[in-house]
Amino acid sequence: MNANHLIVxxxxxxxxxRRALEWAVREAAGSGCAVQAVTAWSWVAIEYGPSPDEERNRATALLDREIAAVMTAVGGHHTIAAEVLEGRPADVLTAAAQAADLLVLGSHGHGRVRHTMLxxxxxxxxRKxxxxxxxxxxxxxxxxxATPPVPRQTAAPA
Structure with missing residues (x-):
């Protein structure tokens, strides 16, 4: 990959x-790629909930904080493009990756039950x-x- 290439x-x-963004920035630095950080947001209409603008602003603030934290962790001399898009995360990310050479995601390490439900x-x-x-x-x-393993005892040949 080179400067004409993109990692989303x-x-x-x-x-x-955050681990995914750190990995992507380090990978891009070694290969000269551009990095685009993408955050998905959505709005659910509830009577006393936040407005769509407030949700978008929260997502923007979250992405800005994450980029700043990663820039501090990796040395701060990389450029990361930021994009906040409305929609379901998988749909937003795969759409953003249409022009990308690589899509990078972090695993949350959820167990099988939570994965099956969510x-x-x-x-x-x-898949997409x-x-x-x-x-x-x-x-x-x-x-x-908590306790060291106990070595197995075997009978000595007679």
Missing amino acids: VGVDGSDGG GSVSESCV APCPVVVIPAPAGRSAP
Whole structure:
């Protein structure tokens, strides 16, 4: 990939979204690609809820915070284009990736039950995206077992 190429990244304010953006910025720096961070938002009409403008502004503020945090983490000398689009996340991301060479998403590491009930944006994007999709996994647990394993005793030959 080079400067004429584009990496689109889904950013949703989660740790997974931030890991995806960090990975994409580092990948782009090594290959000269442009990075476009995309946040999806939607509005549900409820009597005392936020207006569509307030929801869009929240999404914009979230994306600005995430970009600033990643710029600090990776050195701050990269350019990240920001785009806030209305719609379902998988639809927004796959549409944004139409001109991209790569779509990068973060895994939330949800269990099978939650995945079955809620669905998966990354799974939908993998099926619908017009380009390769990279899913940055959640970090593996780093905690050590509470008790050390007990070595198995075997009988010595008689």
